[in-house]
Amino acid sequence: MSEYQRYRFICVDNGLDKNQRFELRTISSRAEITSNTFSVHYHYSGQRAEPIELMAKYFDLGTYYSSVGRTKFIYKATAVYTTTSFFCSK
DSSP states (O other): OOOEEEEEEOOOOOOHHHHHHHHHHHOOOOOOOOEEEEEEEESSOOOOSHHHHHHHHOSEEEEEETTSSOOOEEEEEOOOOOOOOOOOOO
């Protein structure tokens, strides 16, 4: 019996433009690609691109599921740093 794997990535803030969708198509010819999602499933092999790299470049949320019980939820968190300066005078 083979392992079933499904990846789904979602854009929340900004959609994928035509060039980005073309880049994703080179990763998988069987993927379902829209302006906001990338979904693909595999039966005998795995994804050619690293999910973390896809998240960094294109997406905000991602899920992974396999038939052997592995599940992952991936999200992009941006850190916001603020600096405050205080000036004291007499």
